[in-house]
Amino acid sequence: xxxxxxxxxxxxxLTDSGEGIxxxxxxxxxxxxxxxxxxxxxxxxxxxPLKDSLLHFGIQEEHLNDAVNFYxxxxxxxxxxxxxxxxxxxxxxxxxxxxxxxxxxxxxxPEPMAxxxxxxxxxxxxxxxxxxxxxxxxxxxxxxxxTVIAYLLNQIGKQEDIVMVGDTIYDVLGAKAxxxxxIAVAWGYGVVEDMVKAGAIGVANTMDKLYNLI
Numbered sequence: 001x002x003x004x005x006x007x008x009x010x011x012x013x014l015t016d017s018g019e020g021i022x023x024x025x026x027x028x029x030x031x032x033x034x035x036x037x038x039x040x041x042x043x044x045x046x047x048x049p050l051k052d053s054l055l056h057f058g059i060q061e062e063h064l065n066d067a068v069n070f071y072x073x074x075x076x077x078x079x080x081x082x083x084x085x086x087x088x089x090x091x092x093x094x095x096x097x098x099x100x101x102x103x104x105x106x107x108x109x110p111e112p113m114a115x116x117x118x119x120x121x122x123x124x125x126x127x128x129x130x131x132x133x134x135x136x137x138x139x140x141x142x143x144x145x146x147t148v149i150a151y152l153l154n155q156i157g158k159q160e161d162i163v164m165v166g167d168t169i170y171d172v173l174g175a176k177a178x179x180x181x182x183i184a185v186a187w188g189y190g191v192v193e194d195m196v197k198a199g200a201i202g203v204a205n206t207m208d209k210l211y212n213l214i
Contacts (some may be wrong), residue, residue: 003100005159006214007149007175009166010107010114010132010155011046012188014089014123018194020082025057028071036060046189047168049108049133064170072110080113085121087188088207093126095211096198104147104156105130108170129155145174163206163214166190172198183213 011017022042034057035083036042039209045053050068059067066159073080103126107114111132118124131152145166151177153159167188172195175182184200186192187191203212 002161003102004214005102005104005156005162006096007104007152007162007164008127008178009047009145009164009168009188010105010109010117012167012190013084013086013165013171013185014105015085015117015121016181016187017083017117018043018189020079021046022081024071024074024079025053027074028054028067029057029059031070031160032059032063032067043189045110051143076113081120083117085123086207088132090121090123090126092207093123094213096214097126101214102154102156103127105132106145106152106164106174107132108143108145108148109133131155145170146177149174149178149180165210165214167195167199169194171195172200176197183210185210 008014022039022045025035025042025045037057041053050071051064053212054064054067093103096207105114109132114132115124115130118130124130131148133148134141142148162180164171164180164182165185167185168190172182181201184192184195184203186203186205202213204213
């Protein structure tokens with residue numbers, strides 16, 4: 001079997017982090033005077049860059065940085081571990097690793113948080129590198145999926161056989177910016193039809209299907 005380079009999104013792909021993210025989003029919206037939408041609508045906050053989501057849900061531009069900091073403080077304190085790995089995902093990662101593939105994480109979540117979450121669930125050992133968003137003001141700033149992928153590719157060099165695995169259109173478009181195809185997973189927080197229209201090459205609705213598509 002030919003070795004592949006596989007990039008995984010985190011939220012909605014490896015772990016179901018929705019409860020903690022939405023809880024902290026609700027607190028943040030209330031704190032800054034924005035209306036809290038129905039829970040089903042708030043699901044869309046899982047996946048995209050945080051600033052974009054807070055703006056979308058009514059945080060004013062002049063309060064955005066304060067709102068992001070407020071959200072992150074609450075997320076680190078309570079929301080980060082209101083989260084669990086999707087059943088069966090660790091088995092898929094173990095099989096892919098045993099097959100000789102190289103696994104990476106490319107997430108819009110701040111990198112230190114991504115590392116801590118995966119370490120907490122004993123999943124960090126499957127990955128050659130965990131790459132996430134840079135905290136604002138740090139060198140090599142990156143805060144969107146395509147810039148995270150660009151940073152990761154710069155670290156590992158050009159790869160011939162590479163694929164992204166994600167659950168939202170942001171994963172598909174971020175990977176597409178680098179001519180990387182995406183396998184969409186159906187258990188996350190995105191809309192499968194939107195991912196297919198954006199160019200996803202396959203849809204996995206089970207862990208076995210994901211392994212077989214890869």
